[in-house]
Amino acid sequence: MTLLSLSSVTVGYESTPILRDVDFSVDRGEIVGVMGKNGVGKTTLMKTVIGLLEPWQGTITYDGTDLTTSSADQRARAGMGYIPQGRDVFPDLSVEQNLEMGEHVNAGSDDYRYDEIYDFFPVLEERASQDAGTLSGGERQMLAIARALVSNPDLLLLDEPSEGVQPSIVDQISADMRTINDELGTTILFVEQNLGVIREMADRCYAMERGEIVDELEGTQLDDEDAIASYLAV
Numbered sequence: 025m026t027l028l029s030l031s032s033v034t035v036g037y038e039s040t041p042i043l044r045d046v047d048f049s050v051d052r053g054e055i056v057g058v059m060g061k062n063g064v065g066k067t068t069l070m071k072t073v074i075g076l077l078e079p080w081q082g083t084i085t086y087d088g089t090d091l092t093t094s095s096a097d098q099r100a101r102a103g104m105g106y107i108p109q110g111r112d113v114f115p116d117l118s119v120e121q122n123l124e125m126g127e128h129v130n131a132g133s134d135d136y137r138y139d140e141i142y143d144f145f146p147v148l149e150e151r152a153s154q155d156a157g158t159l160s161g162g163e164r165q166m167l168a169i170a171r172a173l174v175s176n177p178d179l180l181l182l183d184e185p186s187e188g189v190q191p192s193i194v195d196q197i198s199a200d201m202r203t204i205n206d207e208l209g210t211t212i213l214f215v216e217q218n219l220g221v222i223r224e225m226a227d228r229c230y231a232m233e234r235g236e237i238v239d240e241l242e243g244t245q246l247d248d249e250d251a252i253a254s255y256l257a258v
């Protein structure tokens with residue numbers, strides 16, 4: 025069943041179009057990647073899905089409802105959780121206080137338990153009282169993901185989770201996302217330019233070039249490193 029679909033979406037900044045006629049969909053329970061080089065429009069796509077940019081043309085449908093003109097706040101309450109690029113945490117608040125900031129975003133979240141979230145990221149429980157500013161890049165990324173999970177989203181939007189994270193932790197975060205998808209049933213849409221993350225995480229992947237979706241890879245096509253790399257190589 026389709027959870028999210030974009031149909032002929034065009035959007036940009038000021039008068040410059042960035043995304044052109046973008047069509048894609050994500051089924052409930054899937055992990056879908058969008059890959060592309062620097063500057064192709066991946067972050068613009070995420071901002072458009074979460075409602076920080078309003079499409080100039082086209083429609084965005086979520087769980088059967090047209091959300092094209094809804095605010096980011098309305099989309100969060102409808103069940104979308106967004107983790108922006110750059111592990112945006114509050115450095116002077118503790119790990120636990122950062123997690124508390126994720127409460128009450130989603131109306132369905134009242135009974136979310138921290139211990140469940142700590143089960144996915146035990147390192148955050150160990151560091152619960154530590155200031156977030158003292159965490160490593162990878163731990164901050166985990167905290168940003170965990171904070172989004174506090175609101176129990178149906179759809180997680182993840183912008184370049186590998187950026188600034190050391191390779192061994194990148195692998196762990198990819199594996200953690202699969203576990204979260206398996207155990208919580210959370211649908212995940214992520215954008216990336218890290219080949220390993222795309223192969224490890226995605227059930228299916230779209231390729232983006234100059235603001236357009238130009239290909240879709242699934243199944244054994246995701247084992248073809250050369251095919252993936254052709255959309256990532258500089």
Ligand SMILES: Nc1ncnc2c1ncn2[C@@H]1O[C@H](COP(=O)(O)OP(=O)(O)OP(=O)(O)O)[C@@H](O)[C@H]1O
Nearest residue numbers: 037042060061062063064065066067068069109217
């Ligand atoms: N606020 C903005 N105002 C004007 N142009 C912007 C703005 N943000 C991004 N752009 C331009 O839009 C294009 C796409 O940027 P975007 O950040 O979506 O790409 P990206 O694929 O996420 O890149 P990266 O991998 O470097 O994060 C780029 O040419 C960028 O310069």
